[in-house]
Amino acid sequence: MGALDARPGDETVAADGTQVRVTHEVLDGGPRDGRVRFTETYDSDRWPAPRVSRGVLRFLDPGSLAGFLAAAGFAVVEQYGDWDGRPPAPAAPEIITVATPAP
Secondary structure: OOOOOEOOOEEEEOOOOOEEEEEEEEOOOOOEOOEEEEEEEEEOOOOOOOEEEEEEEEOOOHHHHHHHHHHOOEEEEEEEOOOOOOOOOOOOOOOEEEEEEOO
C-alpha cells in the first residue's frame, strides 16, 4: 500500500445496522509542507466495493495558529501542549487552544 501508517480496521455500525470496517492510511510517506494526506476506507461484506474518502490535515505551530485565529476575529486566551495543561513546546504532541471572539 505504500503507507507510513496503516491501522488495522476499526469496526463500527452504520445507521442501518451494517457492520463496517474503517481503515486509515497516511499517504506520501507522512507530513509534507505541514500537511498530511490520508485516506479512510470504509468496507462491509454487504457492499459491492469499499468506499474511500480522501483528506488533508494541515498542522500549524502555536504562533501561526494564533495568527490565523486573530485574522478570523478571535483572541487566544490560553494554549497548551497536551491535555495535561503543559505549555506548548516543539516536541509537544498537541496544540490545544482556547480562544474567544476578539474585543
